[in-house]
Amino acid sequence: MAADGGSRRRIPVAVLAGDGIGREVMPPALEVVETVGTRFGFDVDWVEYPWSCDYYTKTGAMMPSDGIDRLAEQDAILLGAVGDPSLPDHVSLWGLLIPIRRAFDQYINLRPAKLLPGVESPLRHSDRGIDILVVRENSEGEYSEVGGRVFPGTPQEFAVQEAIFTRRGIERVVKFAADLARTRERRLISATKSNGIIHSMTFWDEVFGQVMAEYPDVEGRLMHVDALAARFVSHPHELDVVVGSNLFGDILTDIGAVIVGSMGMAPSANLNPEGVHPSMFEPVHGSAPDIAGAGVANPIGQIWSAAMMLDHLGEAESAAAILDAIHAVLGESDIRTPDLGGSATTAEVAAAVQQALAAQERTPGA
Structure with missing residues (x-):
């Protein structure tokens, strides 16, 4: 549906391209968003920040002291990737990503695992399809800051890391997952390990059962995480929505x-x-320093993340158009970056997505 003659919505979005291939895949994603914005009647005001491991090397911090306040002024944040092999991993994670997630109570991490047309899975029998939606608790659990190290550098040195689980935290992530399951196949699996982790995981299981009692129309099931990991490989076509701890x-x-x-x-x-x-x-591929600068990074993860952003912001039609374009490129052409067995560049894949979007507009009824 094209934009009408009314006023256009303006959406302020913070952009953190970050490190490595993040700087290469971000521009195509921004261009795709601008393309669908023109078509569907909205504009995005990009507010770009250089916060990254490179910024850390220059300043000693992943972001300035008022970074959270600046980000709070935007409607959403689009992140590329952060990470540098010259720095410990925790620098970028605890200096940028976790502070953002916790300051803004981003307690849901949502990640689709969907086999798209034209893409080959490493699994046999993938023709039965893979369409899994994983809901990860994103604010507490095993990734807490509670703990420490005692007697460092001595034979008696030990480390304590506490996992924090709250009733509120479990309830809200399970309810979110159950609501999603209602829109799909009405099946929800909870990842647990209560046979070995006696306190936190038995608590998780109890709260999961209590919440699921409110969803009699959704089939809720507990599965030990090791068995569930095997299920992802052996029977992924049987999985629908999965909820798990951090x-x-x-x-x-x-x-x-x-x-x-x-x-x-x-x-x-x-x-x-x-x-x-x-x-x-954000895409989940990381900064990929081994291919950074080569111009062959796959931009689809970043573009798809931008589509998820638009859907969250209420621009469902534009998000669907982007996903249709991605499907068309992968399902109807042989344009692939090396990670998918092809030889196309980042720019060539991005151009193909743009061409697919243009073709939609030329199609009657699109």
Whole structure:
């Protein structure tokens, strides 16, 4: 549907291209958003920030002291990738990503694992389809800051890392997942390990059962995370919506990305579902320093993440148009970056997506 003659919506979005291939895949994503904005009647005001590992090297911080306040002024955050092999991983994670997620109560990490047309999965029998939606608790669990190290550098040195689970935290992530399941196949699996983790995981299981009692129309099931990981590989076509703790969700979503063809295509959303704070959208491929600068990074993960952002912001038609364009490129052409077995460049894939979007406008009824 084209824009009418009324006033156009303006959407302020913070852009953090970050490091490595993040700087290469971000421009195509911004261009795609601008293309659908022109077609569907909205404009995005990009507010770009240089916060990254390079910024850290120059300043000693991943972002300035007022960084959260600046981001709070935007409707959403579009992130490329952060990480530099010359720095420990925790620098970028705890200096930028986790502070953003927690300051804005982005307690849902949503990651689709969907096998797109024309993409080959490394699994046999993938013709039965893969369409899994993983809901990861994103604010507490195993990734807490509670703990420490004692007697460092001595034979008696030890480390303590506390996992924090709250009733509120579990309830809200399970309810979000159950609501999603209602829009799909009405099946929800909860990743657990209560046979070995006696306190936190039995608590998780109890709260999961209590919440699911409110959803009699959704089939809720507990599955030990190790068995569930195997299920991702052996029977992914049987999985619908999966909910898990911070650590379990993190691991399962990487498996999900690989079985649908490439980490380079995997999008994600860090959501504050109530919209009180901005949500953040990012591909999960990382900064990929081994190919940074070569011009062959797959831009689809970043473009797909931008589509998830538009959908969250209420621009569902534009998000659907982007996904249709991605489907057309992968399903109707042989244009592929090397991670998918092709030889196309980042720019060539981005151009193909733009051409697919243009073709939609030329199609009657599009």
